């Protein structure tokens with residue numbers, strides 16, 4: 008059996024005297040898609056941010072390839088891609104400039120590949136105009152174009168379907184399925200009715216003990 012990329016061990020998080028999750032343990036294996044589910048405010052975003060190392064308000068441990076994530080921070084950061092629930096792009100910059108900035112930390116990517124990624128998310132003809140002149144869904148697509156040039160083994164994705172039209176949702180679903188088929192791992196939250204065969208689930212918020220289920 009393959010080794011887990013990421014392991015959550017006894018995670019516990021409270022916000023405003025309310026327990027969001029406790030004794031939460033699970034593993035992210037290669038070539039799997041895991042969906043974190045639960046009602047609004049149940050802690051899905053919080054959990055993803057804890058896993059990504061962006062929120063340290065939780066007790067417990069996160070392991071990366073079996074080692075404490077803090078000790079293997081460089082490898083963890085190099086090999087994970089986090090996209091938050093806000094587009095996270097700069098309104099003054101063009102889609103191409105935003106994508107250049109988003110990939111700069113990894114040594115950059117040729118403009119031809121970035122233009123192709125923007126075309127792949129339906130932004131042909133919009134590459135060179137400021138993002139403030141794009142619609143909410145188009146701005147979200149700029150951030151999602153990052154996925155088309157991403158080779159990180161683990162993607163952590165928070166509500167990436169927000170503001171995306173039906174055709175875009177279908178394309179995004181196909182991309183996620185293809186990524187998993189290629190061996191990539193994805194953990195995500197979405198209120199969209201995502202249907203991916205073999206999807207794993209982590210359910211927050213509606214019982215005393217969080218539930219982890221494997222497969223369908």
Ligand SMILES: Nc1ncnc2c1ncn2[C@@H]1O[C@H](COP(=O)(O)OP(=O)(O)OP(=O)(O)O)[C@@H](O)[C@H]1O
Nearest residue numbers: 022023027045046047048049050051052053054196
């Ligand atoms: N920065 C913050 N400071 C204090 N409390 C916060 C903060 N961010 C979130 N919370 C609280 O933590 C709880 C969980 O929020 P979180 O965003 O993780 O939920 P969620 O399950 O992702 O919700 P949604 O489905 O609405 O996106 C909420 O009750 C929220 O009020």
